[in-house]
Amino acid sequence: MELDHNFLQPAICSLIAEELAELRGISLLDLDATRWDGETVIGSDALPVDSIELVSLATNCAERFGLQDMGAGDYLLRHRRIIDWADLAATGMRETGTVTFRTSGTTGQPKRVTHRLEDLEQEIAVLADLLADARRIVSLVPAHHIYGFLFTVLLPMHRNLPLSRAGSISGMPPADLQAGDWLIGFPLRWRQMSRLGRPLPAGVSAVTSTSPCPPELIRDMTALGLERMLSIYGSTETAGVGFRFNADEPYTLFDYWRWDGHALERRRPVSGATVRIEPEDILEFSDDRRFRPTGRKDAVVQVAGRNVRPAHVATRIAGHPLVERCSVQLDDGGEEPRLSAAIVLAAGTEETAAEAALRDWAGNELASAERPARWRFVNELHFTTTGKPHGWEAST
Incomplete structure (x- = not known):
């Protein structure tokens, strides 16, 4: 396959956007990377970054596309149009x-x-x-x-x-x-x-x-x-x-x-x-x-000496009529590790009544080690940019 740097531009934009969002603690939507194109200069008014962010972005790009192995990582700091980085990425992939x-x-x-x-x-x-x-x-x-x-x-x-x-x-x-x-x-x-x-x-x-x-x-x-x-x-x-x-x-x-x-x-x-x-x-x-x-x-965790699958528990809870979606994780911050559940309730469901009903249901339907010690009600579950539950075992 002939590597064309024009097709690599979306990967460069995506990499920059995610790295900046993580560095700044903001949403990807705040950056609107879809406005960037090949002529956008990293560090310009269209894509402002400080010196620390620029080095971090360049290091990430060099690591992804083998530019460090070629000793060409510093080129990213000197040539800062997105099309330049895409061209260097193509070169790195081609050489390595x-x-x-x-x-x-x-x-x-x-x-x-x-x-x-x-x-x-x-x-x-x-x-x-x-x-x-x-x-x-x-x-x-x-x-x-x-x-x-x-x-x-x-x-x-x-x-x-x-x-x-x-x-x-x-x-x-x-x-x-x-x-x-x-x-x-x-x-x-x-x-x-x-x-x-x-x-x-x-x-x-x-x-x-x-x-x-x-x-x-x-x-x-x-x-x-x-x-x-x-x-x-x-x-x-x-x-x-x-x-x-x-x-x-x-x-x-x-x-x-x-x-x-x-x-x-x-x-x-x-x-x-x-x-x-x-x-x-x-x-x-x-x-x-x-x-x-x-x-x-690796989906098994231990609670009170018993093996528990958080994903299985999440699926069981998600089947309750009051629940739209659920994710479950092991909370090991206390004296004894216990499960913690994050729940998106079905439309029109009141939280206080729902928690009482769910605790009662769990007491009858789940083994003691499977019962969440903490129930959190959220508007949406947290996911990575590729749609995976971030730090949680989730069920849909």
């Missing part, structure tokens, strides 16, 4: 043959994960076939995380497809959707669209990933006019592993993956060598190609 991502940090501190460009290109060739009828990619996701990078940077680059990123921060698609558009999002985005209830034009499809998308949410999107939903299973560590178009069916492994009974093995495209990766999820295979994720291997 790699690109680095960070995990979202939902289960601990974010870590660096470096992928070979040849492996990502191998996946893009498969995705291009799955999205063969795409006329435009409409991004509702950040472009510098691996999911967004694959679908809103490398795929448009491979197919020379136009890209709309107007909704990449707000999460809402543009008003000019048309047949052949493919929306790239995750369950939180689909839930937002479902609540608004705005019909979709005929011929619009979507891709979902980063966290499981409930079948009922896909049905809600279909009711709005969505033609089909492609679900991708994968992670920052593995990139894409499998796909499905029907949420009631298992995922199918991409051709270059195989399951050896304990771990995933990936066949590299050039050398033919295999890479073995143990997935973080428990995968149940119905045959040698089809599988279902049934939960995370």
